[in-house]
Amino acid sequence: MPINWNKYDTGPFHDELVKSPGKPRAYAKGLCEFIQNLSDVELQEYKAGADSAIKVMGITFRVYNDEEGSIDRAWPFDIVPRLIELKEWQQIEKGLKQRVKALNLFINDLYNEQNIIKDGIFPKELLTHSKNFLPQCKGVTPPMGIWAHICGSDLVRDQHGTVYVLEDNLRVPSGVSYMLENRQVMKRVFPEMFRQYDILPVDNYPSDLYDMLAALSPREIPEPEIVVLTPGIYNSAYFEHAYLAQQMGAELVVGDDLVVEDDNCVYMRTINGLSRVDVIYRRIDDDFIDPEVFNPESTLGVPGLMRAWKAGNVALANAPGSGVADDKVVYSYVPQIIEYYLKEEPLLSNVPTYRCVNPDEKEYVLANIEKMVVKPANESGGYGMLIGPHASTKEHDEFRQLIKDDPRNYVAQPMLLLSTAPTMVGNTVEGRHLDLRPFILSSQDVCVTMGGLTRVAMTKGSTVVNSSQGGGSKDTWIVDMEGN
Amino acid sequence: MLSRVANNLCWLGRYLERAENTARLINVNSNLLLDLPKSIVLGWEPLVDIVSDRTAFYTAYDVADEQSVLSFLLFGPNDPSSIVSSLEFARENARTIREIIPREVWEQINELYIYGHENYSKALIRRSRYEFLTEVIESVQKITGILAGTMTHDEGYHFLKIGRNLERADMTTRIIDVRSASLLQETETEQSAFENLQWMSVLKSLTAYQMYRREMRLRIRRPDVLKFLLLEERFPRSLLHTLQEVDKCVQTLPHFDATKSEIEQVEKLLMSANPQSLIQDKLHQFIDDVQLGINQVFVKLEETYF
CATH class of the missing domain: 3.30.1490.270 (Dna Ligase; domain 1)
Structure with a gap:
């Protein structure tokens, strides 16, 4: 039986697509009509199409469990996209830029003058007890004073429709490749919908990422050597590391591929011998990047990397120690941090x-x-x-x-009542809670992905959206309704 | 290019080629058995000798009958040469260099691995064997084609080709070696029709039959077959051709001198061969030398680049 929007129950929640039973939001009308006209067989075909596209494209993530150890799973994906109107998105984008600018000023201040502490805005005790504050980074100012070059902020919407920032991930946020791949899958499966809507493209991310990283190069050469440093194929996000390296045309390296020589420069082992590396997009946690300075047991990192970084001979993104602002206590200070450094009112709300x-x-x-x-x-x-x-x-x-x-x-x-969106359950749709993780890149400019990764809790009533714990995802469409 | 990546590309080439070769070999043997009279006991054991070795086989199976040998060659759990293992290794290698190879190629390798994994039991049944093996062969061919057509022919591509051609050379020597030892009864005239058939199968295992016919325009005779498989430089699976390919690829790499001189040694050895006199023990000895030479080439590559 085809989908009947009159029977779609939004409950006490704000639903992203449907205002009330039978009444789609203006920007979701076309999509809801399209879905409602599909027969059971067609719906199953679309679902199967998406599943097989994901399998064939090899979009996977790794999960660990006690019975099977570490296994590669197909990426869980829901075929009903999540829509946001461009006008609203532009406001969110402004808010995110503001937030990340302030956070970077904050991190740089903490590792240098600590004015925010001297001025009594941020308590010193919090810093002394912070696990992610790395004393080894004191006195360092990375290029342009930017520490968190890639930030993934989690956004949610409450029952009144207000958007909140739930947390900022400033260490090694992941998920952006799934955002890009979700779009590829949707294009393969639902080409019809792309003709009907003005959906803003997301594909620019790899080139934006490349430009951002290239701008960090310590050597002023036309083609700086950029590498992506991965812990290897057993990491849950290996797919993403390989994906981003491929999309940027950068080398994907593991710790053993790199070596720091006596000149405090980083080199990679190539068939031509050693070759200098300028920028490392590292996807290894702080604790493991350099056994000389941090965890001496680490075999994932590169001995001497911190020496090279401090000497300014290599750029690390994100800079070590950025995680200090990726702390849920610090989070609660972000509104004050924005006001302190930028003298502006925060545009996005904190929970x-x-x-x-x-x-x-x-x-x-x-x-x-x-x-x-x-x-x-x-x-x-x-x-x-x-x-x-x-x-x-x-x-x-x-x-x-x-x-x-x-x-x-x-x-x-x-407890926020998180918003929902229609999600395929068997042959019908039911509301499921979701969030949104946009990615913000900062070097000479700040830019934000068009939308981001929508993660959805596949279990009824659940608000846990993490893929490691049974969450799924949706393609996120920023739709331009001007002129429609 | 990273040394680790070069190494992975080389092995990716090898594993893909190995899966294809093993599939061809099973196909040809299945056909050959249909043509031979019951009195000639050929069986399946030689395939174990060609692809892997008996010790590995007999730790898992008691007799070398069709079902056992086939399961061993298709998904042999302890056997890195089985089709499913080769595909699995190829996929694992491709995964670690996913950013280097074209996306389409990764998708094809992934799909082929999934296909092989889910369908190998088809090949245990005679009726559906051909379908499975052909799918494997054609998919590898497709991957080779996409690589040739979409990947920049840079150092990485050359490492892939080196791997592929070294594996091919290795397989050709193994087929000649095992087949000549187990098949040949040089003088028995009554069996000559079947000997002919068996040399045909050697050619067919290497997809060389049709090209041999075009080239030699002769009936199938051992010295001519050997000459063709060893020295016909225009045939892509002859030993000389595969080595020349490796030679050409190596010359696009930095510091190629040591490897090149190893390759030249093997080439010289090949040229010096007189197919007329290569019978039984002498042939075996000769093939052994060639295999050692090929091995040396690989060792030099490893020393220089990986």
């Missing part, structure tokens, strides 16, 4: 955040834990979180104890 490090806020969280989302300050990938309303009394108590033991490491936020 109200309770810092357990402050006693009165901690008491509030302990008393209201059933209603809140509790997050550890330094984890990523959705690990170590408590979603109060979905958790058991036992889990509540466990987290109360964790917070009491280490208040600096926890923040809590009220």
Whole structure:
């Protein structure tokens, strides 16, 4: 039976495509009509088409579990796209640029003068207890003062339609290749829709990334040597590392391919002998990049890399230590950080955040834990979180104890009612919660991807969108409705 | 070009070629068995000798019957030469250099791996064997074609070609060696019709039959077949041709002198051969020398570039 939008229940949530049962939002009307005219057989064909495209294109990610170890899984993809109107997107884009500019000024300040601390805006204790603040980076100013060259910020929308930044990923954010591949899959599967809508292209990202990285080169030469440093094929994001290297025409290297010589320059081993490297887009965590300075057990990194970086002979993106601003306690200060450095009002909202490090806020969280989302300050990938309303009394108590033991490491936020979008479930559509991760590139310019990666929780009622925990994804369409 | 990448490309070329060659070999043997009388016991064991070795085979199987040898050659769990293993290695290699090879090629390799993995049991059944093997052969051909047509013919491409041609050379020597040892009864006239058939199968395993016929215009005779397979430089699977290809590729690389001189040694050895006198032990010895030479070329490549 074909899809009937009258029966689509939006519940108490803001739905991205449908205003209320039977009433698609203006920009989603064409899409909803198209889908509703499809027969069961056609729907299945589209789904099968997408699945086989993903399989053949080899779009995979790695997951780890106890039974099977590490396995390569096909990328979970939902064929119903998520739409955002261009006008709204442009506002979001401005907000993201503002945010990342401020964050970079903040990081550079922390590793140098620390004016924000001297001026009493940001508490010094937070820095001393930050796991991601690397004392080894003090006194360094990377080219243009930029530390977080690639930022992936997670956006959500609440039941009133307000967009919030949920977190900023400033270490090695991943997902952008899936954004690009989702579009490729959609073009193969739904060419009809691309004629009907003005969908803004996303394909520019690899060249933007290349230009951004090239601008960081310490040598002023026409074609600086740019490499992507990967931990290897067993990393969950290896697909993306290979993909980006390929799209940029850069070399994909592992630690063993690189060597730092006595001149403090980085070289790669080639069939011609050693060849100088200018820019490293590293996809290895800080702790593993240089066994001379950080984890001495690391075999993934390159001994001497920090020496070369500090000497200014190689650019690292993101710069080591950028993660200091990728901390959920620091997150709560972002509005003040924007006001302090840019003298501007924040354009994007922060989710109200309770810092357990402050006693009165901690008491509030302990008393209201059933209603809140509790997050550890330094984890990523959705690990170590408590979603109060979905958790058991036992889990509540466990987290109360964790917070009491280490208040600096926890923040809590009220439970947002995340927005939904229609998602294929069997042969019909149901609302599923989602978020959006745009990517922001910063060097001489700041640019933002057109949309980003929409991640969707495939399980009914769930708000966990991470692919490592059963999340899926959708193509994200920024649609220009002017003139329609 | 990174040394690691060059190494991977070289092996990618080898594994793809190996999958194709093994598929051809099984195909030809299946056909040959249909033509031979029951009194000539040819069986499947020689295929094990050509592609892998008996020790590996007999640790997993008791007898070298059709089903056992085929499962060994198709997906042999301990055998890096089986079709499915070759495809798996090819895919793993391609994955680690995904950014170097054209996207279409990666997709084809991935698809072929999935196909091989899901369908190899088809080849255990005589009726669907041809279909499976042909699909493998044609897919590798397609990949070779896309590579030739879409990849820049740079150093990386040359490493691929080097791998492919060294594997091809290796396979040609193995087929000649095993077949001549197990097939030939030089003088028995009553079996000559079948001997003829068997030399035909050698040619066919190397897709050389038709070209041999065009070139030699003679009935199938051992010395002529040998001459064709060893020395016909215009035939892409003859030993001399494969070595010349490697030679040409190597000359586009930096520091090629040492490798080139190894290749020239093997070429000289080939040219010095007199097919008329290469029978039984002498042939075996000769092939052994050639194989050693080919091996030396590979060792030099490894020393110089990887």
